Amino acid sequence: MLRILNLETGYGRLRVLKGVSLHVSSGEIVTLIGANGAGKSTLLSCVAGVVRPWAGEVVLNGRPITGLPPEQVVASGCSLSPEGRQVFGPMTVRENLLMGGYVRRGERGREETEAALEEVYGLFEVLRQRRDQLAGTLSGGEQQMLAIGRALMARPRLVMMDEPSLGIAPRVVQMIYETLPELKRRGMTLLLVEQNARAALRVADRGYVLETGQIVCEGDSEELLGNREVQRAYLGKDYRRIDE
């Protein structure tokens, strides 16, 4: 589905990604974990076309999408739910979602957009209740659901989510995470970036660990959950038990 080869990018002179390679197969949930500033969000932004790559290759469904502008990446079936939600504050919830389906504009698209709208409302009932409310007045958790819903409106085959648990009440995080396997059941492929490694690894099939712009570790979720280095650095368990 998605193959990233030796991707390098950065801001100004600062090199953030130092040759990252990873792959996501169709129907998988893959998570990318790592500390703040490791380059996780930069990686997703680079795939989505917001940040230009310096070197390397991004292939989606066998088609190179390296350096394409965001609207073309979306049109080729890959949507990003960005970090910090980034909803259109002065627009209503429904309008926000309609924007997510912009790639399908035209006569034929209208019905499909309505269908996609129903699906998103089905997934997050609270968005239906608040459809005429301005997105900026929603709570953080509701905005996160809106951001995910908006990404789903384009009916992507690959959904990338950047820190869906950031700054949200634990109860809502749980709710959002419960929808991820449902998305997988509906045939979507997920690439999930998280600082909250435990939550991400519980739902994911496989994971990668990114440290200062490089992949340092990869494996099945259980494997990573059991990995001592990962436990120490990202799961809040330290070596105290050895000392005891």
Next chain:
Amino acid sequence: MSAEQALQYCLAGVTVGSIYAIVAIGFNIIYNTTGIINFAQGEFVVLGAMTAISLHTVTPLPLAVAGAVAITAAAGGLIGAGLTRAVKRPTVLRLIIVTIGLSIVLRAAVLHIWDEKVRALPFFTGTEVSSVGFFGARITPQALWVLGICAVTVAGLTLFFRHTLTGRAMRACAANRTAAGLCGIPVGRMVTLSFTLSAAIGALAGCAISPVTQTQYDMGAPLAIKGFTVAILGGMGNSLAAVAAGLLLGVLESFSICIFPLAYQHAVSIAVLLAVLVFRPSGLFGSRDVSALKEH
């Protein structure tokens, strides 16, 4: 002051106010898409009027106006397209400063193409002495034209921005450019479209007001200041409020003449601008909550 006199001042104010309103609407379109204030808006008005005046020497008036609107719209589109491509890291402030430069260039271009002479389009209906009675006061038919054009554009734009996908996409670009791109909205094309639309409406305004105010190469800047004041007074981005604010400012200016000397007429609008910016920056009709949502 007799009631009829007061009404006459009112109507004079309404005439001027509708001119301000239609210029303000041009500001709002670009602001609604990009968040920038296009200080070359007044130049679109002059360019449109001048083009129409030249075209009118060979074609009938309606055709000349239509042609001028099309030509100015194309020029606006080119500027919009150039702006997004030429400016590296196009932040709002940078683009605003570029539009100030553009206004100077456009003014010089108009001076070169035409000259410094004052010109005017003929009245759309009637002549400069014809007028319509209104409860004992009189209003020129051209003022009714300006009001009518104003009303139609506002209604059209409101429908466009609220109910069409393209209009909503333009608003999305202003609300959050990055997120708009991530939704698959071609942001660059939306910016070009907003400049096209705004230039077209500016040109239409220029043609409508030319018979009343006449047209000279350097009348863009003062018009832009008035239009800007009105846009702020109504609340940036809200075209319906801009009309109300435009009429209010026009009437205010018109009545100020009977209290202060004529020379202070323009000071009134600047004073209003300052007062609004200090006490109610979201505009008379803008809600504070909505403008807070725009600042992310």
